[in-house]
């Protein structure tokens with residue numbers, strides 16, 4: 274099967290409705306009845322990788338390498354330009370291997386000449402491929418994705434992951450733009466967050482369980498039976514984010530993604546320590562069903578709802594939101610205690 278065909282199948286199969294469990298339900302804000310601030314003071318500005326961004330939202334890696342991917346990337350680039358948010362392309366391996374695919378990626382830079390665009394490759398990439406991917410888009414950063422469960426389930430997928438950390442470090446050492454290490458929906462635990470920090474990446478996108486599920490996608494592509502135990506594999510987005518934030522402690526950027534579909538979960542993720550929030554399947558499915566303008570409206574709606582939630586917690590800024598008290602209950606609290614993270618630290622912190 275051609276790579277282009279596989280890319281199209283990923284789009285089709287990702288659109289199938291599945292129950293999602295990003296597991297933010299245990300993360301509770303406390304209403305602030307005395308915010309002592311005005312709505313116009315609420316700012317969504319955020320800082321990471323050495324610059325300031327208008328909004329914490331970004332469009333995460335989705336596609337490239339086919340005619341359908343060209344159309345999707347063209348439309349998403351238009352959304353990113355209109356909303357002034359960063360956008361990542363899907364894996365550029367297709368264009369590295371076959372230059373006739375390049376246009377489905379470069380359209381993103383053509384459509385958005387001054388925007389923030391992130392290149393994307395897997396951990397199999399070497400520094401030379403990484404340099405080509407960045408140059409192709411005049412990219413501002415490079416995402417390196419980790420997707421072991423997907424490769425294991427995919428027919429003909431990789432089986433050898435011995436050198437992942439070293440390869441990431443090789444790319445970091447040889448490339449001029451910041452490197453973002455990202456999972457694609459199975460989450461990152463504190464031990465691997467520490468290893469990625471050691472490898473020199475400038476940001477970690479935890480890509481947790483609860484949204485797009487590549488075990489399910491590869492299962493439905495192949496038509497094979499996939500047991501429930503594998504379909505539920507991964508660290509939920511909320512837990513992965515708390516573990517990673519605890520390990521990283523502000524030394525590099527932290528992005529939350531994986532089922533980030535509503536403003537309350539976005540606010541919870543920012544409050545737990547993310548500087549940015551990535552959206553992939555949600556903008557893709559709105560685009561396919563309702564078109565580009567509906568995606569733009571959705572981004573603005575999410576930003577407005579996020580501001581309302583910030584106001585109701587008394588937060589003028591994302592830095593404030595990260596000091597707002599959070600009560601972490603249930604399964605998440607139990608998990609954190611077993612992993613040596615005290616959930617009471619979130620409940621007792623304060624904005625004052």
Ligand SMILES: Cc1cc2nc3c(=O)[nH]c(=O)nc-3n(C[C@H](O)[C@H](O)[C@H](O)COP(=O)(O)O)c2cc1C
Pocket residue numbers: 283284287333334335336362363364393416417418455456457458480483484485530531532533551552553554555557
């Ligand atoms: C159709 C589709 C294709 C994707 N392709 C890539 C890819 O090429 N590279 C990558 O790093 N992530 C890829 N992703 C993963 C997303 O960037 C993101 O990490 C993941 O979907 C979780 O976010 P979500 O729940 O908002 O979809 C893809 C996601 C979708 C839905």
